[in-house]
Amino acid sequence: MNQIDRLPTEIRSPEPDSVALVSGGNSGIGFDIAQQLLDRGVNVWIGARDLGKGQRAAKEIGRSVQVVQLDVTDPSSVAAAVQQVGELDILINNAGVNPGGEDITGTTIEQLRTAYETNVFGLIAVTQGFLPALRLSAHPRIVNLSSGTGSLTWNNSPNPQFDWEQVQGGGLAYRSSKTAVNAVTLLTAQTLGQGFKVNALAPGLRRTNLIAGMTVGGDPAEAATGAIRLALLPDDGPTGALWSWDGTRAPW
Numbered sequence: 001m002n003q004i005d006r007l008p009t010e011i012r013s014p015e016p017d018s019v020a021l022v023s024g025g026n027s028g029i030g031f032d033i034a035q036q037l038l039d040r041g042v043n044v045w046i047g048a049r050d051l052g053k054g055q056r057a058a059k060e061i062g063r064s065v066q067v068v069q070l071d072v073t074d075p076s077s078v079a080a081a082v083q084q085v086g087e088l089d090i091l092i093n094n095a096g097v098n099p100g101g102e103d104i105t106g107t108t109i110e111q112l113r114t115a116y117e118t119n120v121f122g123l124i125a126v127t128q129g130f131l132p133a134l135r136l137s138a139h140p141r142i143v144n145l146s147s148g149t150g151s152l153t154w155n156n157s158p159n160p161q162f163d164w165e166q167v168q169g170g171g172l173a174y175r176s177s178k179t180a181v182n183a184v185t186l187l188t189a190q191t192l193g194q195g196f197k198v199n200a201l202a203p204g205l206r207r208t209n210l211i212a213g214m215t216v217g218g219d220p221a222e223a224a225t226g227a228i229r230l231a232l233l234p235d236d237g238p239t240g241a242l243w244s245w246d247g248t249r250a251p252w
Contacts, residue, residue, distance in 0.1 A: 004238055007247040011232045012139065014042050019088050020231065021081075023047040023070055023126055024095030026057035029145065029203055032224035033092055033231075038063050040232065045085050047072075047095065047126075070095075072122025078129045088133040090231045093123045093144045103169040115173040120180045127188065140196045143230045144185045146242060148202040150178025153251035182242050182252055189240030197233045200242045201226055202250050 020037050024030045025046035037044050038061070047070030048054025054067040068084050071077040072095050099114040101107030123144060134140040148154055149171060182200055189198035203223030226245035242250045 005249045007229050007243060008234060008237055010234055011040075011229060012234045014040055014089070014232060015138075016041060017043070017087075018090065018139075019043045019045070019085070020090035020092060021045045021047055021068070021085055021088055021130065022092040022094055023072055023122075024049075025092075026050070026054045026067075028094075029220045029223050029227070030092070030094035031057055031061075032221040033094060033227045034065060035061055036221070036224050036228045037090070037231065038065060040228065042090065042231075047081060049077075049095070070126070072126050073117045075125065078125050081126075082129040082133070085130075086133065087136070088130050089137040089139060090141045091127065091130050091134060091143070092227060092231060093126060093142070094227075095122060095126075096145060098171075098174040101171070101173045103172055107172040111173045112176075115177040116180070119174070119177040120184065123181060124184060134196070139235065140192075141231050141233060142188065142196065142198040143227050144181050144198075144200045145227070146181045146185070146200040146202055147175065147178040148244065148250060149175045150180075150182055151202070151242065151251055152179060185242070186240050186252070194239060197230070197237055197239045199230045199233075199239060201230060202242060202244050203227075 020042045022030045022034045025034045026048040034044050034046050045066045045068050046054050046057055047068050049071045051069040058065045058067050068081045069077060070081045095118060097114060097118045099111040101111040127142060185198055185200040192198060203226065223245045229247060230243065242252060244250045
């Protein structure tokens with residue numbers, strides 16, 4: 001896999017008929033990713049578990065975005081979305097949940113199952129479902145939304161991104177699921193080879209509904225810009241890595 005430390009500044013201009021799917025695109029970072037892809041001339045599908053919320057998001061965007069019902073934990077929903085979307089060049093696996101829980105002493109097995117069903121198994125199911133379409137693309141790109149809190153290196157050493165007095169050992173369900181996303185990203189990139197660009201994004205702490213009542217964190221649109229850089233990588237761009245939202249390489 002590529003060993004560069006920073007993403008190239010060049011962003012590839014997509015073909016006019018390029019198609020992207022953003023799972024969980026009706027809110028948060030996914031909503032901003034959809035808008036920014038549209039700004040670049042990409043044809044965008046918003047995948048929403050609740051079709052009504054997806055349609056309201058599309059109305060808010062106010063442009064020719066399309067909506068597909070997509071519950072990443074439901075095989076029949078994934079299969080139906082694959083049929084409805086058809087051709088695909090860019091897959092943004094953005095859908096994710098944080099079911100709460102604390103450290104190993106305060107997290108339930110149900111919370112772990114909830115996190116892994118969406119963040120890991122759902123991501124894999126959607127990727128597998130759309131692989132046949134992506135294989136037909138001239139520039140296939142997969143971007144998996146991960147988290148810096150899933151980096152084992154950062155979890156095992158002081159890092160200014162985190163308040164270690166608060167988070168060390170905590171958030172077991174969410175954070176370990178994002179560590180798994182990082183592993184899935186690397187192994188998928190190794191399997192699919194250089195024709196694909198498969199990368200993970202650490203978006204940083206953002207004001208989204210991932211954590212109920214969250215009022216801290218940066219603008220989701222800033223993180224979305226990082227996803228766009230990965231979605232529109234040039235053909236000689238990197239694959240199989242975890243990238244911070246600012247384009248710097250993050251450690252596994």
